[in-house]
Amino acid sequence: MKALLEQVLQGQIRAIARVITRVENSTAVAEEVIQTLYPHTGKAHIIGITGSPGAGKSTVVNALVQTLRQKDAKIGIVAVDPSSPFTGGALLGDRVRMRDLSGDPGIFIRSMASRGSLGGLAQATASVVKVLDAAGYDYVLVETVGAGQAEVDIANAAHTTVVVEAPGMGDEIQSIKAGILEIADILVVNKADRPGADRTVRSLQMMLHLGPVGGTRKSGRLSSTNGTEANDIGWNIPVLETVATKERGMAELADMLGQHMIHLRNSGEWLQRERERSWREIETLLQQRFMRQFQSSVTSERRESLLTAVAAREVDPYTAVNQLLSKSETDV
Incomplete structure (x- = not known):
């Protein structure tokens, strides 16, 4: 294992794949791996991609990664797929949609089965992200299952949360029900060449400025203050239009991701989000360990x-x- 982890730190793809498989299959191995790799993490920009099924999340990821690769950035992708009720494995559908990225040594794609976990993420997602971070990837994109109304966990796992919407996916109330406006740092209306796209954009922009539901946000979370001061230190959530199949709007999305990272650094929220993310991870590990001890006693x-x-x-x-x-x- 020691030699394998050294190869991970060198960015060797086969070693990364082997370590991730062991992390997924064993809690004890995951603990050993993270204890060794943790001092080498904290450099990657973790981006969560979520939204309802059919909105085009995988296509957006595919086009966005190709845009980011033009800047010579190394990118890791963790695509969480629904589990088979029979085998417990993932369909690996995201790999089918992202076949344009295959063969690029600067891109690592890993599909994971949710294995019954709610919130759109698998239990091992946080550990897998750390492995990719330690391996030297500049961006780690995490695409959630696409469950619809239970995917807010990604807001606690990522630095920047991108929510993908599409015209004709339902009325605007659905966005509020799913908690989308509360977790989004960037809203993307994909398939913007379809009828009704303008209405979807206007509706999202309008709801972002509604008092108790919208209002002034500070990096995707509702701020308790409204006014000039809050706007100066807060993050105004943009609503971007994209057509991922034609790579339209991808440069703007990549630029907005960079702007949000700068905002997090300059405002001190990067550290704040790291603290919140760390606490939730510690809390989850405590719960899991307590349950194991409890069941054995x-x-x-x-x-x-x-x-x-x-x-x-x-x-x-x-x-x-x-x-x-x-x-x-x-x-x-």
């Missing part, structure tokens, strides 16, 4: 008896939890 017979009692209305759920926790603490 409470026998299956004890759990089954309590479940039976709760189902029979002999014990309420809160009392059952208290009994399980007290038993666990006693064993510790």
